[in-house]
Amino acid sequence: MPENSPRRAPRERQRDPERTKARILEAAKAEFGSKGYAAARVGEIAARAGVNKQLISYYFGGKEGLYTELNRPVLDSFSTLAAPDRELADVAAEFVRSGLADADLGRLFLWENLTDGEPDAVGVEAQRAFLQRQLDYVRARQEAGDFPADVDPAALMLVLMAAASASLAFPRVARALTGQDPGSAEFAEDYAEQLARIVRALKP
Structure with a gap:
């Protein structure tokens, strides 16, 4: 039977599906974080x-569905x-704290970028939408005076994302x-505070 075809849940796990799904997601986070999707x-x-x-397959529709389910709340929480x-x-400081608080998810983000190349890769559309929202935020903060008008918001965002994940990379x-x-x-708290000081120093 194909991996993505629906199946009946094995009888021994039917009694507590939410707990079982949570265990699978935790395991997937560790596996994807240590090895990448492929x-x-x-x-x-x-x-x-x-x-x-x-x-x-029963709960998530297979590997791709599991990966998508794992990433959705992460992107949503980062957006907030x-x-x-x-x-x-x-x-910027909060991104450091969040990334280091859950290193498996932080490494998963790095793996996604290290294995870049496929335009239809799993999760690429969701990540593109997430990045666009973040870029809109950075542009708004430029208008609010957080950094000079002659600094490209996209370039600054790339620098800050690299800085936030530096200790994992x-x-x-x-x-x-x-x-x-x-x-x-x-380390997470010290580094977060230092990155915040660097960003504040950009103010005109």
């Missing part, structure tokens, strides 16, 4: 969750961080430069 395997996700592999009246410095460098564990809460 290399992740449904069987490994099921094994991590301690469930029958058929449940992934960038409220129009919040200073750019505060939003370069943990050895971060550890060598700061002497801190880049996965620790202390």
